[in-house]
Amino acid sequence: MSDHDHRTEHKITARQMEDMVALTLISSTVVTGSSDIAEQDTWFCMLVAFALVIPMLWVHSQILELYPGRDYYGNILRACGPVAGKAVLAALLLYSLLLGSMYLRVFGEFIHTLNMPETPLIVILCAIAATVIYTLKNRLYVVARLSKFMILVLIFSILISGILGIGKMDFNNLKPVLQRGFEPIYRGSLLIFALPMGEVVACGPLFGGLDRKSKIFPTLLKGTVIAVLALLFANVRNLLILGRAATIFTFVSYECVSTISIGEFLTRFEVLIGFNLLLGGFVKTCVFLFSTCEGVAKLFGMDDYEPLAAPCMLLMLTISQIVYANMEEVFNCEEYLPYASLPFQVALPVAVLIVGKIRLAGKKKRRKPKKQICTVPSAESGAAQGP
Amino acid sequence: MTLVIFLTFFTVVVWVDLRRVLQEKAKKKYLWFALFAYTAALVVNIMIDSGMDIPSFSGAAEQLLPKL
Numbered sequence: 476m477s478d479h480d481h482r483t484e485h486k487i488t489a490r491q492m493e494d495m496v497a498l499t500l501i502s503s504t505v506v507t508g509s510s511d512i513a514e515q516d517t518w519f520c521m522l523v524a525f526a527l528v529i530p531m532l533w534v535h536s537q538i539l540e541l542y543p544g545r546d547y548y549g550n551i552l553r554a555c556g557p558v559a560g561k562a563v564l565a566a567l568l569l570y571s572l573l574l575g576s577m578y579l580r581v582f583g584e585f586i587h588t589l590n591m592p593e594t595p596l597i598v599i600l601c602a603i604a605a606t607v608i609y610t611l612k613n614r615l616y617v618v619a620r621l622s623k624f625m626i627l628v629l630i631f632s633i634l635i636s637g638i639l640g641i642g643k644m645d646f647n648n649l650k651p652v653l654q655r656g657f658e659p660i661y662r663g664s665l666l667i668f669a670l671p672m673g674e675v676v677a678c679g680p681l682f683g684g685l686d687r688k689s690k691i692f693p694t695l696l697k698g699t700v701i702a703v704l705a706l707l708f709a710n711v712r713n714l715l716i717l718g719r720a721a722t723i724f725t726f727v728s729y730e731c732v733s734t735i736s737i738g739e740f741l742t743r744f745e746v747l748i749g750f751n752l753l754l755g756g757f758v759k760t761c762v763f764l765f766s767t768c769e770g771v772a773k774l775f776g777m778d779d780y781e782p783l784a785a786p787c788m789l790l791m792l793t794i795s796q797i798v799y800a801n802m803e804e805v806f807n808c809e810e811y812l813p814y815a816s817l818p819f820q821v822a823l824p825v826a827v828l829i830v831g832k833i834r835l836a837g838k839k840k841r842r843k844p845k846k847q848i849c850t851v852p853s854a855e856s857g858a859a860q861g862p
Numbered sequence: 863m864t865l866v867i868f869l870t871f872f873t874v875v876v877w878v879d880l881r882r883v884l885q886e887k888a889k890k891k892y893l894w895f896a897l898f899a900y901t902a903a904l905v906v907n908i909m910i911d912s913g914m915d916i917p918s919f920s921g922a923a924e925q926l927l928p929k930l
Binding site: 786793807 | 878892900919920929
């Protein structure tokens with residue numbers, strides 16, 4: 476039975492949905508760190524990117540509310556028609572598939588590079604893939620329930636690493652503020668908007684399983700706020716502890732937390748960062764896989780996404796091996812990613828909403844009953860009839 | 863070595879998944895997509911392991927798209 480079936484028992488609560496959205500946005504960025512284009516002003520770029528993503532959250536919530544059912548891809552098909560709708564659907568599902576492959580590769584590379592350098596990368600990717608397939612075959616509500624637990628662990632680890640690292644923080648690392656002008660701020664904000672804020676487009680299909688009493692925009696907004704606060708805290712922590720040196724590391728948060736220790740016996744706190752990536756990355760991969768499976772199901776008129784989990788995950792696993800040639804390309808992708816992502820994150824959803832609203836307005840106009848013209852009998856005809 | 867590991871994983875996933883799909887009559891309509899996906903995954907992985915130079919998505923995008 477599909478999670479979009481209103482008769483299903485397993486509805487996802489608003490809180491679980493917020494946590495899923497937050498984990499989708501946080502996961503890899505909390506480990507690799509956000510763009511370092513603006514260096515010590517990256518925290519400012521995050522706030523600007525958050526302000527820019529709020530209208531997009533509204534756009535996604537409006538698409539979900541275009542027609543009853545809160546079926547994101549279904550509403551796109553209804554709004555744009557069968558041909559254009561399927562083209563848009565194909566673009567969005569391919570985007571989800573590609574993003575899922577990219578992040579699967581990043582997670583695998585993290586574990587391979589830092590923890591298991593002698594283990595072949597394919598083993599790590601297969602282990603993650605198997606777990607994701609099994610989880611999604613047990614339905615989306617399992618991912619939602621896991622998210623509620625995982626977000627607590629993630630936030631706790633971010634907070635504890637910040638508190639323990641207070642002794643190593645130098646608040647002068649925040650200065651000078653806006654030293655290099657607004658051009659790095661603009662570029663940094665655009666990059667943070669594209670990666671990871673704009674990826675909230677992949678969270679649209681999740682809302683089909685949301686409890687009907689819960690509202691969409693507040694849920695999306697709260698999830699994004701949790702993500703922004705966590706990323707802001709992690710970024711400022713990295714900056715205060717590492718300073719300008721943060722820009723030279725591949726996995727900034729990992730290097731930052733590795734400097735933290737309590738005396739001589741409590742060390743290696745960077746394992747918390749590994750937890751963060753595994754937990755957040757797992758949910759993120761599940762969300763992208765669900766978005767892909769749901770898109771394929773809607774595109775080909777299938778009832779349910781569950782039988783597509785294994786085939787789509789194998790495709791994602793395969794693409795993850797060819798999406799990047801090496802780790803250098805992972806970080807070079809910052810240069811062109813905004814231009815690659817903006818059509819899928821902004822242009823397509825906005826176009827769908829505009830077309831959907833116009834068609835809806837046209838339908839309402841056609842359904843309006845015709846005005847009846849009432850003839851009022853004249854005084855002469857009334858007098859002629861007489862008593 | 864990589865291909866052996868992938869083939870082992872692939873075999874387990876395909877066997878478990880296809881068995882379920884074929885057992886339940888309602889799921890047989892998913893068979894064609896599943897076969898397409900499995901074939902594509904297998905072929906591409908064989909190509910990667912045979913040393914074929916497959917251009918990465920990232921490399922191609924870096925050449926085609928403007929830089930920030």
